[in-house]
Amino acid sequence: MKKCFEKVIFITLIAAWVFLLCGSVKCEDKVLARVGDQVITLEKFNKRxxxxxxxxxxxxxxxxxxxxxxxxxxxTKLFLKEALRLNLDKDPDVKARIEYSREQILANEYIKRQLINIKEEELRAYYDKHKKEFFQKEAVKLRYSVFKTEKEAKEALKKGSLKRRWAKWVERGQLPPKLEDVVFSLKTGEVSDVIKAGPRYYIAKVEEKREARQKGFSEVRNLIFAKLRQKKQATALKKLKKNTEIIINEELLKK
Structure with a gap:
């Protein structure tokens, strides 16, 4: 068994070397590896x-x-050979899982071929029409602490300690007005005095600042692609449901 395995590994190494040398030469018939009576060709390897x-x-x-x-x-070939020897492909549970996987693969392939045919012009057109959607507001990377009383806040400020150990990005419009006015007036690295906003007291430190800007098309292209793909998929699904009778036994589902 050990010698057999070593032989397989030896063939693997030689075949991989051949793969590197193959380059632009037609390699459909090149055998990359042999596993018993099965072969893995270069073509199948590249396809996978x-x-x-x-x-x-x-x-x-x-x-x-x-x-x-x-x-x-x-x-995988070795395990597959043993699985077939034991007739595991005839097991009802295994057959059901194979069928489920088959259905998923076919459904996904339909989506890929029929619904994800989105042209570059469509992506660009969406960007040009929805530029506001990709406008990045002015923001600060903020570290802050919240206190119930002014006394607690002043003591913490005196000690120079902020309870929140991590910082997060906050855009304009996300904070209470009084807190926002102070925070966005701070310089990078600056710590505020005690700020009263609503019933709470705050101490804030700005770690980074980010100017407002319009994101470029290349930055948001993948996001737009995902949006349009989802929209096309939803439209297609709605049409398929409309043209297909679907009956669900709710009572049986509840059992």
């Missing part, structure tokens, strides 16, 4: 990589990344 989300796919741009991914494929 292309199906991985971009964020994770970038980790496979190196030799080590490809080798690790191939190792996982080999392990």
């Amino acid at each position: 990589i292309s199906q991985i989300p971009p964020f994770f796919r970038q980790r496979l741009n190196t030799y080590e990344g490809k080798k690790e991914f191939l190792k996982k494929l080999i392990e």
